[in-house]
Amino acid sequence: MSPAEAAQRIAQLRAEIAHHDELYYRKAQPEISDFDYDGLKAELARLEREFSTAAGVAGADTPTRKIGDDRSEGFARVRHRQSMTTLDNTYDEAELREFHGRLAKALGAEDLAYTVEPKVDGVAVSLTYENGRLTRAVTRGDGEEGDDITVNVRTIRGLPAELRGASVPQVIEIRGEIFLGEDEFRRINQLQEEAGEAPYANPRNLAAGTIKQLDARLVASRRLEIVLYGLGYCEPAIVASQTAYHAQLRQWGLPVVEQFWSVRGIDAVWAAIRELDGFRRGFAYGTDGAVVKLDSFEQQRHPKVGFRGMAADGQAEAARKLSPRWACAFKFAPDRAETRVRDITIQVGRTGALTPVAELEPVFLAGTTVKRATLHNADEIARKDVRVGDAVLVEKAGEIIPAVVAVLVEKRPTESRPFEFPRECPVCRAAAKRAEGEVVWRCPNPECPEKVRRRIEHFASKGGVDIEGLGEEVVALLLERGLIRRIPDLFRLKREDLLPLKKSGEIWAGNLIAAIEARRTADVWRVINGLGIPQVGAAAAKDLARTFRTLETLREAKPEELVRIEGFGEKTAVAVRRWLDDATNQELIRDLLAAGVQPTPPAVAGSALSGKTFVLTGTLPTLTREEAAARIEAVGGKVSGSVSKKTHYVVAGAEAGSKLEKAQALGVPVIDEAELRRMLGM
Template sequence: PTETAIPQPDPPRPMLAMGDVNTKAEQTDFDQRMQKLVGHPVEYNVELKIDGLSLSLEYENGKLVRASTRGNGYVGEDVTANAKYISDIPQTLPEPLTTEVRGECYMSKEAFAKLNAEREEQGLAVFANPRNAAAGSLRQLDPKVTKKRQLSTFIYTWVNPPEEITSQHQAIQKMHDLGFHTNETGRKLKTLDEVFAFIDEYTAKRNSLTYGIDGIVLKIDDLGIEQELGNTVKVPRWEIAYKFPPEEQETVVRDIVWTVGRTGVVTPTAVMDPVQLAGTTVARASLHNPDYLNEKGVRIGDTVKLHKAGDIIPEISEVVMAKRPADSVAYQIPTTCPSCGQKLVHLEDEVALRCINPSCPAQVEEGITHFASRPAMNIAGLGPKIVKQLIAKDLVHNVADLYHLTADDLAQLDHFKEKSINNLLTALDNSKQNSVELLITGLGIDHVGAKAARLIAQKFKNLAKIMSLDVQEIASIDTIGMTIAESMTTYFAQPEAQKVIDELRESGLNMDYLGADEPAEIEDNPFKDKTVVLTGKLEHYTRSEFTKKLQALGAKVTGSVSHKTDYVIYGKDAGSKYTKAQTLGVPLLTEEEAIAQIE
């Protein structure tokens, strides 16, 4: 009998790095090489090169079964558990496809700046750029950490598209329709002049984008030609990355100043001659911690090269040694707090110096400012300048003292007249009625943010009960880990903290949770279980406020328009999302019409 050959699956397609060019002349050489290989001019799909981490997503019958990093191109790191916490990765596709897509996992500039600020405040090492931050966040052993760090994706490669998909721009459109987050800036271009115009456009727009890009990617649009050209050992033949030149300026360091944060972390900052960099004037750059300062070897009087990490955070790249003054001396790390003069300490497992004096004026000032801020007690009129005056005039020493202030006390402040005095006293009185999670947030307990405070208050209902909990009881709440639990129990065990809370209670502050455990069901709600997209400039709410309002009604608010979108709500200057909604026949509502329906 003859043997029947068993069909073998195609070998996995490796995740190769791209070749790159740095000039338009090199870009022209690439185009000419493609024309010679193909035998005629080619069209390109031109895309932004996202500054992130390569990611593969595999689906079986429409279900996400595996997510992995590039690794060595053939074997990557399994990050499936973490990918399930990235909000724009669909866990289930609207079609039962068994397929693989690839793209970039990245961290937005806003999320990157927030993460580094939090880490610096906690005395931890900061990330050098958004790419490192995204890589570290995606590889976390605890997926809940990944979720907290607000990662995003752009998907741009379909490894095994259906036969009817014959071009890169078709593949991106179909992936978008399936629910993947794709970048809407990509274009199909016919000539090299159009490619250069695109490069010039996004070289100028680069700094205004909410995410980091480090170049432009050209891909031959015809997938058949891509398959014919194949790869070299290292890179695909059919695509190339045009890399932006790094934007750098030289300037001179005139001073290194140290500031004390709310948790006592003391941070060095270089004060420099102002220079224009990536669209803004820069005169200061954080040196983060003593280890970083020593690693860079920065001295007062040094000429340094300056760039922006992630196109947003000014950072010193290196010292220009050839320009170092002849009389230069090594910078000495301080040993005492610049605010209170107490000895600084280097705690175990931290890179930061820390002032551990609880009465340090700088820490008190930062703590009171945080207590009054909008995410905490939201005391209108009590900003940093007022707090600074209250401390300078010896009127407050901790947050409890705020509730002992009188009109005569406030009359001592600069430019404080009767109206300002009455407004602040009213705001202080109103804040006494806040739900207890706002008070917990305001206390500034290390690692305990607004979300953790709300979850803990919602579970245990009042502050007295929370103060009596042990570490395991707090950590038993979903998403609350041991770090937060240990920080809370340590804080509440301090006699100074207990004294402040007793004073706040005596001043009449609410100590109970006042929020609802479950949102009330709203009858006749047009947005329940609907997918909604917001676009344009909103006038009555911020984008975040409107999103929360819709989510409270049971809506799913997404960032892209597809056939699954139920409504597009638009404000002024609505752009491509508005146009796409018209093309797809998605119902459009003005901001006012949506508000009217909600009300």
């Protein structure tokens, strides 16, 4: 490989890894298995070492020098007191023994003490307890700062708000994993299917999506769980080993992993891993491996151990700590099965993304029958050279997501031909387009029937205007019968149109029409969010609603007005203005208004609280935070997740934490619920 070819491949790998990081950390929708992802990063690291002098390689921003970033819009950012790193993965016994060999050499001892515990397939979180009280919960983020999800974490049953017992430090960061149990996952998916909605892909993705919801009542309804195992910052120090720390967590009444081994020597580590593999499927949570750690905290801090991203003498060699050298994750071989590709079809998403899907001969895998598996995108098909008729290995990554991970070339039919990714939409036949720097081909036709269906589903979804009973099945039925063609048509439906569609037509039709009528006056932010504007989620939609108040005013928004919105960057402002400038989208807004949609704007400007920023902290006597926030927003106020000099009031309840302290330090007025009620006229 020439330097020029290497530089080209390096650029391609960086783009592909960045794409998968976005899907995994921000969207909770991974396309590939950890094994395949690690393979991409390993190839990139090797090429960066071998061709470090090639143009565009040295000094560039690269995934090998940082960890994924799960930060999202709508949440306050909080800096970790101690970096929250990720673990390097190993996949076989030889790699595990190499891990031990490096530590034995660094520490000058062969008989090292280790701990082994399940690797929980969930969402990493850091809890801060101050003087024994839970004051903050933060996602990993980029390892240095994450999103404040304290309100949502407080809904988790079984997580004490206060540590019990002795040896409670002044401040401690306790790391763990938020997860959704298999039974709860099945319950939620059953409700989804009954409502005509698509089932969720797997528990990990649903947990990740749930913990980032802005509605804590929805979070509470999904019964998330948590296990704790890791130590971040702690003052004063209370224990000297992982074994002692695990015991201390139990004494404080915190939920911990179901199995925990304290062993000595790498042979005992391997025996513990094999034992864990034998009964891991009986756990309450999904587990895809084992975590192995040096037991001694003193040995973990040894100058020749420490963290990757720090040199052997303890000096920094990178901008931040990346992963501990004293721990690793041993990943179990995913459940795989051999089957054959009957066909390769293309799915069309709401934004026009063309996603290839392998239609398989049914195969039983990890407790379910698999008939379809994702092939992700055109580049992935070409890289694996998947063809119709191929014998393939299908894996459930994280034991849930079906994906084609390997082609058994030796079993390939002689007449097979490479798959040619279509250059047109399979539904409307419009020429497909791929933007520079993207891996996804898209259908550009705004009237593509499949895009229309997906857009209507999104508009009616819980994140949009939330029309009860209008799920995928009903939308498809209405389109099939020609009763609707676009979003505004929903508001022109009549009861008599629906009566022939179902046996229980009278009751069903009445309920659906009533649900649609009720959403004619949905909050304007819900309508904006339901329109599917690029870069605009719920938080950004609320910001747009507060700024422009009506769809008519939003249509005329100037770029400089959009950029001035707090939290909006140039990228978001450009995306919004470009969407608004599109003639099809202008017509959509006109038609919605003509169909009688009259979104409810935020409270009238001029109210005493209009434009005032509130921060809620602690537990209020009678109002939930969501109820208090809704009341404030209804009169034109804004609720923020963090205290700053721009904050007008902090509403403090019981167990108010660091936000109260910061408000007092900045001189921000602090009020209680009674005063808030007086200000709101309640």
